[in-house]
Amino acid sequence: MKLDSTVPPPASRLRNFGVNLWAEFSSLANEHKATNIGQGFPDFVVPEFLQEEVRKAVAKPAANWYTRAQGHPRLVKELATEFSPLFNRNINPMTEVMTAVGAYEAIYAAITAFINEGDEAVIIEPHFDCYAGDMELSGGKLVRVPLRPTGDEKFAKNWKLDKEEFEAAFSERTKLLITTTPHNPVGKMFTREELEYIGSVCKKHNVIILSDEVYERVVFDENEHVRIGGLPDMWERTLTVGSAGKTFSVTGWKIGWALGPANLISQLQHVSSCSTFTAPTLLQEAVAGAFEYERGVAQTDESYFKWLSAQLQKNCQMLADAFSDIGCTPVWPDGGYFMLVDTATMGWDFTDLKTGRCYDVDCVKWLTREFKLATIPISVFYGDKNRHLAAKYIRVCFAKSDGTIEKACQIIRSFKKK
Ligand SMILES: Cc1ncc(COP(=O)(O)O)c(C=O)c1O
Incomplete structure (x- = not known):
């Protein structure tokens, strides 16, 4: 887009800001009406x-x-x-x-x-x-x-x-x-x-x-x-x-x-x-x-915090099982909302890992487009120097409703058939 030269340029502190990562991957997920296990927002009904x-x-x-x-x-x-x-x-x-x-x-x-x-x-x-x-x-x-x-x-x-x-x-x-x-x-x-x-x-x-x-x-x-x-x-x-x-x-x-x-x-x-x-x-x-x-x-079965940890661990296990079934390797978390999954077995060529070229971004876009499953690449969480350490992983979020997790597991198990 041509900038109107009568308008002063933005402050130089913004020089390196481009499209926001979350905006980019969210709009891709929306565009493809994907089941979203990428961004860290729970989609269950407010208690x-x-x-x-x-x-x-x-x-x-x-x-x-x-x-x-x-x-x-x-x-x-x-x-x-x-x-x-x-x-x-x-x-x-x-x-x-x-x-x-x-x-x-x-x-x-x-x-x-x-x-x-x-x-x-x-x-x-x-x-x-x-x-x-x-x-x-x-x-x-x-x-x-x-x-x-x-x-x-x-x-x-x-x-x-x-x-x-x-x-x-x-x-x-x-x-x-x-x-x-x-x-x-x-x-x-x-x-x-x-x-x-x-x-x-x-x-x-x-x-x-x-x-x-x-x-x-x-x-x-x-x-x-x-x-x-x-x-x-x-x-x-x-x-x-x-x-x-x-x-x-x-x-x-x-x-x-x-x-x-x-x-x-x-x-x-x-x-x-x-x-x-x-x-x-x-x-x-x-x-x-x-x-x-x-x-x-707090000490009863009504505790929201107790329920939350148990529910998210169950969801995490379901996604880990689905990824394991198709030969991917989940990295089992100690807690939180997210799990890394090693996708190197999904048929993508990772031989270039040492060059720092990151396939995870392509992988995530491909999953969103072809399988309607939104996840997040891991390389975006790294600076340039160490980005190559991440290229085979994607991030999935298990803080999701039962319906979203079940749908995601179905989609993951269908990867093999494609
Ligand atoms: C590690 C971490 N810190 C902070 C935030 C932002 O939290 P809030 O939504 O309360 O601004 C997030 C959101 O995803 C996060 O993952």
Whole structure:
């Protein structure tokens, strides 16, 4: 398209922005009316208790007005009550909690608040894409360290950091370490020992930790969700990000939060106060009610969090079985929404892997077009240097309704026949 020369060009910080990954793959899925197990949004019906919280909220006049910019008072109090025992400390709701328009905004605020032009953030690769865009907007640079499969690569827990490589990534320019557990897209949950190690390196280099824990409520088997901000000496340097969208399977609500020490949280609030000012009051009120409800049923069969982990593990098993049946190899996750699947056996030529050419993008487009099954390529979660590590994997999301999972399994089993 020819640009109108009378209009000034966009800011140079946007120079590397093109079509957004999610927009591209979502529109492809829609165009082909594909069964979507790509993007991480649950498509099941909102449970009755959440619907009830919205009805109760909308009936309260003040829940329809602007609320406190740093976070709706009822929600920040709920979050402090919910997370204080999980971090083994008394979290101050007014100074150590900020609510945001989804985890996205909390991440944007954290990066904008601490990254100057030329600063670096070490990040564990593959990684969710938004950190890269936020760093670019701040003029910072991501230094990527890949998780490397060790031993049996069919288990996410065997994807590990190489300590030498990890430590070499830190320099005097490093301001942040960005980590995600449960991991998107690998499905790994970092163990206490791994997080203690990561924390000790961050402490040595005096680096702030941005810990994205949006999938914290989806935990399989005996795995434990360990919060790095709850480890000894770590609260002071850690910002922990969460999402009501992922916690209660209502991604369209876009309510998120950041927890951390007051001196860090107050900086995020500066960014938020001049971008969104406040997240929607109505939904903050409803999320507060949802946490209160869940706490009341936590140890019972009514617990939403218990149901969610069990349901998603069942879905994950169904998809893993379907892929295994056709000779693909799933990478079994510890928790979260996603599973990697090695598609090298699907008849595609992967002999070029070492050149960095990524077949996964073609593979995903082909599956969407020919089989009406939408997934996500993994190479888009990598920088250029390590992209070749990913080319044989696709990402599937199992946070889907029974109907979507059954349809997806049927389609996967039909791959063989084509
Ligand atoms: C790792 C990770 N962090 C953050 C987000 C964004 O969360 P929210 O929808 O609450 O903005 C996502 C969404 O997919 C994600 O996968």
